[in-house]
Amino acid sequence: MRQDLLVRSKIKRIFFGSILLMGLVSMSSHLTAQQQGHFTDFRMAPSALNPGLTGAFKGTYRINGLYRGQWGNFGDSNAAKTIVASGEFNIKGGLLLENDWISAGLSLYNDQAGTANRKYNSTGFSVGYHIGLDDDYTNVFSVGLNYSSLGSSVSNYRLLGDIGNSSVQPSFTSGQFEGECTLPGCDTQSEGSSNATDLSLGVTYKTEVNDNVVRFGLALNHLNAPETTIAVARGGNRDTNVMVTPTTDPNRTIDAFRRNLVFHAEASTLISDRVRVNPAFLFMTSGGTTEIQLQSTMEYLVNAKEQFSLIGGIGFRPLPSFDAGYLIGGIRMRDLQVRLSYDI
Numbered sequence: 001m002r003q004d005l006l007v008r009s010k011i012k013r014i015f016f017g018s019i020l021l022m023g024l025v026s027m028s029s030h031l032t033a034q035q036q037g038h039f040t041d042f043r044m045a046p047s048a049l050n051p052g053l054t055g056a057f058k059g060t061y062r063i064n065g066l067y068r069g070q071w072g073n074f075g076d077s078n079a080a081k082t083i084v085a086s087g088e089f090n091i092k093g094g095l096l097l098e099n100d101w102i103s104a105g106l107s108l109y110n111d112q113a114g115t116a117n118r119k120y121n122s123t124g125f126s127v128g129y130h131i132g133l134d135d136d137y138t139n140v141f142s143v144g145l146n147y148s149s150l151g152s153s154v155s156n157y158r159l160l161g162d163i164g165n166s167s168v169q170p171s172f173t174s175g176q177f178e179g180e181c182t183l184p185g186c187d188t189q190s191e192g193s194s195n196a197t198d199l200s201l202g203v204t205y206k207t208e209v210n211d212n213v214v215r216f217g218l219a220l221n222h223l224n225a226p227e228t229t230i231a232v233a234r235g236g237n238r239d240t241n242v243m244v245t246p247t248t249d250p251n252r253t254i255d256a257f258r259r260n261l262v263f264h265a266e267a268s269t270l271i272s273d274r275v276r277v278n279p280a281f282l283f284m285t286s287g288g289t290t291e292i293q294l295q296s297t298m299e300y301l302v303n304a305k306e307q308f309s310l311i312g313g314i315g316f317r318p319l320p321s322f323d324a325g326y327l328i329g330g331i332r333m334r335d336l337q338v339r340l341s342y343d344i
Contacts, residue, residue: 038291039068039084040315040326041341042282043266047086047107047126050219050262051144052202054088054128055103059335061089080113088128099132107146122198124148138208142217148198150226196226198257216265222257260286274301278313292319297328307334 039045045066046053068082088105095102109122128144204217266280279296295315302308313328330339 038284039066039082040293040324040343041066041295041328041339042264042293043280044339045084045086047088047105047124047146048084048109049264050202050204050217051126051146051200052128052142052204052217052219054105054126054142054144054146055090055101055130056128056140056142056144056204056206056215057088057090059090061087063087081111083110084108088126097131099135099137101130103128103130107148109148121151122148124198140206142204142206144202144204146198146200146202148200150196150198197224198226199223202262211270213268214265215267216263219260219262219264221260221262223259225259226257258286260284274304275299276301290319291317293317295326295328299332308332311337311339 039048042049044064046056046064048066064084064086066082066084068080068084070080084107086105086107088103090101090103093099093101105126105128107122107124107126109120109124111120124146125148126144126146128142130140130142133139133141200219200221201223202217202219204215206213206215208214261284263283264281266278268276268278270276276299277296278299280293282291282293284291293315294317295313297311297313299309299311302310309332311328311330311332314325315328316325317323324343326341326343328339328341330337332338
């Protein structure tokens, strides 16, 4: 019993030490041009938020999917579309300690934005290790690591040039995408490639008191700051569709993904036999830009026998510039949950 308490005490020190270490690494790193994607209902994309959430649930498996759309009816701009999907599985318990288990997960990320149809794809594999600090698993420490392969493309390069000026040289230096380029003069074979490796690390801690649950975590995404090749070359005229003579020696720069530090916390409190409140907080910073989200949902149990609940909630982003408030609605039936959020 004494030895077990010592092990759990060491685990707690490791957890808080990990939080401190990731914070120091993030603040001391050179941060450059790429930006982490964000979601209004961030709890519906756990693997994209924090690899430490891989397998951090009661059960055998969990499947998530999220679609995000923006600017769909704004002028002649192409809509920004993001699709996230993940599957996580709890594999084996009692691996190293009596109350531990390991998990694994697969994740897919697809993002498309802009009139040039800039596309970003990521396929990832994550592993999680979880330690119950008591026999009832009311206190659980989790750590997770995600390994991803990144890729990108541009499918409509002519729109990147200045309309009516066929001599302009469009620059591929915006967005969160790395260096595949289909323009004449973009030689992506001599330096870099269309793929890069990305690593993310995260930790979480969950505690339960009666029917109340509190979970918080910290993640450092793009831990290795993967470097991608950005090319600058000549484009074409949007109106005449005439291509300009390609440059013979295009300028090339290295563009690294920003290390992205994420802190999140959530709680679930039963305030009556039928009503549960679920507040959440998100802090995310990257390259000097900070985002904060505050939100809360409420679940009302309509049918106890079928375990059917209605979900409603509100939230807002006070940083970076009070840019949005939003509404959340949905349903839960047993282990199935469907939600919709809308930014205002």
